[in-house]
Amino acid sequence: MSNNNTPIIVGVGQFVSRETPTHGHVLSALDIAGEAGRRALHDAGAKTDLNAQVEVMAVLRLFEDSTRKVAIVNNPFGGSNNVPGSIARRIGVSPRENIYCAVGGQTPQRLVNQMSERIHRGEIGCALLVGGEAIANIKYATRNGIEIDWNEELDDDFTDLWPVNNADNMVSAYEMAHGLFLPVQAYPLFENVWRHKAGHSVEQHRRVMGTLFSRFTQVAAANEYAQFPTVRSAEYLATPSAENYLLSEPYTKWMVAQDSVNQGAAVLLTSVGNARAWGIPEQQWVSLHGYGDCDDVNVIDRPDLSVSHAQNLAVGRALESAGRRIDEIAHIDAYSCFPIAVLSACTAMGLDPATEHPLTLTGGLPFFGGPGNNYAMHGIAEAVARVRGEPGSYALVIANGGYLSKHSVGVYGAAPLAEWRAVDSSEIKQQLQAHPRAPVTETPHGAGVIESYVAAYRRGQPAIGYIIGRQASDDRRFLAIAADGDGDTLNGLFDSEPLGRAVDVTRRDGVNQFRFASD
CATH class of the missing domain: 2.40.50.840 (OB fold (Dihydrolipoamide Acetyltransferase, E2P))
Incomplete structure (x- = not known):
């Protein structure tokens, strides 16, 4: 029997809107996140009102709030001065701690890791993790002259993690001065080295990427929460066209994350003791069996641009702490903002990228959708659904932020561990710091x-x-x-x-x- 302080996931929720916005009815990101949060609370199936039990709510930072120097999402319709507070009101919860998170695609998995530790230590009893984006609605309303006022003013306090956000530290002034900033103008650095090591021409590698991602489209087409549920062939993905135009060599449009989405997802965590007290059925319980967190050095310093050593370490630590080999993992969701993110994850897992083992649970960021910093929350929700549906199976979620920079990985299983232990990632961080770095000059001649x-x-x-x-x-x-x-x-x-x-x-x-x- 598990200890009462063993942390578990008891609820997940997802939401997608494919409706065309109309005057007077345009869902905001806060509306979408709120709906996902309500669904996660309902999913737990508790006999107690869980709204009153949420002590901490952590909200994934909106894409529009994720940069200070260059706008990556232009939202002319305003927003809330307290994003977590506005979402809490929509859900109907009153947490004692509202958090607006830092930047990065690794954040949902890192939050699960961190909140699990806090629950295990007895610091908190219940945490709700939630996020959403309405970038598709923003773009449509802007193009079609739909007037919206999303401004909200709240007096409530919340914790804004921007001051401790490390997004600005992912790229140096030297790198930015020479063009390394937007992901679509950074990931080709890794992709081109990988293809060169594989002996591929640009056209050959486009076919490899097309084959890899065509399998992702099949998963997306069967996913009720996918923004773009359409099967696309390898040939279509690999062939530049008016609709599938070239963005940056070697990528066409449908080979990269699509952020024009209206999607939200949420995860609810508590302890085994609370779950029993609140009447949450055991078939809803899912445990984090192992995890790892590791952030890489700046791009210019990495000795091998085709992989992320930090990702190798994070995946290895997650599997090791779970006591599992990769061949024991039935369900995998590898972050897929670009093909190289999946190829690098395959290196970390020790898998051939041509494996028949599905590498996505959602359909991937280009086809399921890329809802900003919150994508991995959908991956976690799908992982929870898989291990609930197949007791005894395990799921692996690999989340990535920045430029293959920040990595958080989790191994999930339906059976709570008899004795849950926090995972210490300090050793792998020390290994990363000891790893050789490329010699660099800022003044070549x-x-x-x-x-x-x-x-x-x-x-x-x-x-x-x-x-x-x-x-x-x-x-x-x-x-x-x-x-x-x-x-x-x-x-x-x-x-x-x-x-x-x-x-x-x-x-x-x-x-x-x-x-x-x-x-």
Whole structure:
């Protein structure tokens, strides 16, 4: 029998809206998150009113609030000055602690890890984790001139984790000055190195990515909460077209996370003792059997750009702490904002990416939908449903934030552990710090070789190009851009195989610039 303080998940809720907004009826992200929270409370099936039991509510940060320097979502309709408080009112709960979380796709899984520890220590008795996005509604209303006023003013206190948010620390000033910021202009750095190591041309790798993600579309098509429940073939995904246009080499539109969604998800946690006292049926209980958290160093410092060593460590710690091998895991949800996120996760799990084992429970961020920082909450909800439906089975959720930067992983099973133990990730964090780093120079000069690159489009035309290279004189890594107006250099990133090509690097106004070396 499990101890009374063993933490368990007792409720999950998901919501999706595919309705076309109309004047007077446009769901906000707070409305969507509120509905997901209500569903999670109802899902527990308690004999007691659980609304009165929620002590802590943690809300995933809206995408529109996730950057300060560059807006990634333009919301002209306003919002709440207290997002957690507004969602709590919609759900009908009055937590003593309302939290507005930090940034990152790892956050839902990290919250489950953290709240489980707090419940186990007896600090809290019940926590509700909730998030939602209404970016599709925002975009539709903006395009169609629908007027909305989502402004809300509350006097209640809440904890805003932005001051301790590490999003700004994921990228250095040096990296940002040379173009590394938006994910679609960062993940190609990893993807191109992976394909080069695999011996693929750009076109060959597009077919590999198309095959991988075509299987994800089949899962999304069968998921009632998917935003885009359509089966798409490998050929369709790999072939640029007017509808599936190129974004950044080697990605087409449908190979990357789609944030134009209206989706919400929530998870309710408590202890075994409380679950018994509140009359929550045991068939609703799901336990976190193992977990791991580890954040990687900045992109420029990673010795191998095709993988994340921090992800390897986090996945390994989660499986080890659960006492499970990967072949004992029946259900896997690998974060899938870009194909390389799945390929890197396969490396961490020791799986061939061509495996027939499904690698998503939702359908993935491009096809299920990519609701900002909250996607992994949907993955956890699906994992809970799977292990409830197959007692004795285990599920693995791999969550990723930033640029393969922040990793949180959980192993789930329906049977609560007889003796639950908190997992110490400090050792793997020390291992990460001891791991070799690439030598870097911020002031390269002269000859170099391209190690990886980004070639991004704007409205179908080559627009942005930068490289990570190695200085010929000492093999130190550097960043450099194609100078404005240098069409020959920019086009060279799109028209040929840039990897391994020789370049000449100069520095101007604090920014490194490159040209292809003369033959």
